[in-house]
Amino acid sequence: MDGNGRWAKRRFLPRKAGHREGVKTMRATVDECFALKIPYVTVYAFSTENRNRPTEEVNALFALMEEYFNEFLADMLQKNVRVVTMGDLSYFPQSLRTIIEEAKQKSKACSGGTLNIALNYGARNEILRAVNKAVQEGKAVDEERFARLLYTVDMPDPDLIVRTGGESRLSNFMLYQSAYSELFFVKTLWPAFGKKQLYEVLHEYAARDRRFGKVKS
Ligand code: FPP
Numbered sequence: 001m002d003g004n005g006r007w008a009k010r011r012f013l014p015r016k017a018g019h020r021e022g023v024k025t026m027r028a029t030v031d032e033c034f035a036l037k038i039p040y041v042t043v044y045a046f047s048t049e050n051r052n053r054p055t056e057e058v059n060a061l062f063a064l065m066e067e068y069f070n071e072f073l074a075d076m077l078q079k080n081v082r083v084v085t086m087g088d089l090s091y092f093p094q095s096l097r098t099i100i101e102e103a104k105q106k107s108k109a110c111s112g113g114t115l116n117i118a119l120n121y122g123a124r125n126e127i128l129r130a131v132n133k134a135v136q137e138g139k140a141v142d143e144e145r146f147a148r149l150l151y152t153v154d155m156p157d158p159d160l161i162v163r164t165g166g167e168s169r170l171s172n173f174m175l176y177q178s179a180y181s182e183l184f185f186v187k188t189l190w191p192a193f194g195k196k197q198l199y200e201v202l203h204e205y206a207a208r209d210r211r212f213g214k215v216k217s
Helices: 003-011 015-035 055-078 093-106 123-137 143-149 195-207
Strands: 040-047 082-086 114-121 159-164 183-184
Touching: 003 015, 015 040, 015 055, 015 195, 055 082, 055 093, 082 093, 114 123, 123 143, 159 195, 183 195
Parallel strands: 040 114, 082 114, 159 183
Antiparallel strands: none
């Protein structure tokens, strides 16, 4: 969800206004994905690197999450969507953690889709965490076992990854799981990403030829 800051700057607004608009886009996009019966949706809401932003911006993001999470997560529960997270939640204020943990707990049995929220997430950290768990187990792991040591545990690898805002890089996102993901880098700044852009990406995805290293049969 890249481009919130630039979207705001172009309108002579503070960066946090871009994040606020970004939350609206996130909710609309997530709703549309589940309405389309996409079973797993991940949003990269806060990376380990985002912690290095000015305190004022980090606090503004926390405040936004505090403001919106209750309503957003209650809405997910109402739509029968299971909420999970990836990343180290211990970094977040206790009040926010309580809201998130409660949503995860309450939605555990929901079967209408899974929303995975990446919060204080970084793929290198995730991989190292899994390696250390494997070392503790004391025996060699195969791909299947290793995948279960990642935050994504029971989730399939992403079929499609979209990054808005014009940069063509993964920025520490699902580096292990994205081995065969279809990547889309779109110029639209996140707050301006709408149904039209989502459908364009989905149509192009549907037309791509996924061979997973094999030859076409
Ligand atoms: C990147 O834009 C976006 C983020 C660092 C934050 C994304 C977070 C949200 C949309 C809000 C999450 C809130 C909830 C309730 C889950 P940027 O600031 O890097 O934009 P720029 O590249 O234009 O500066």
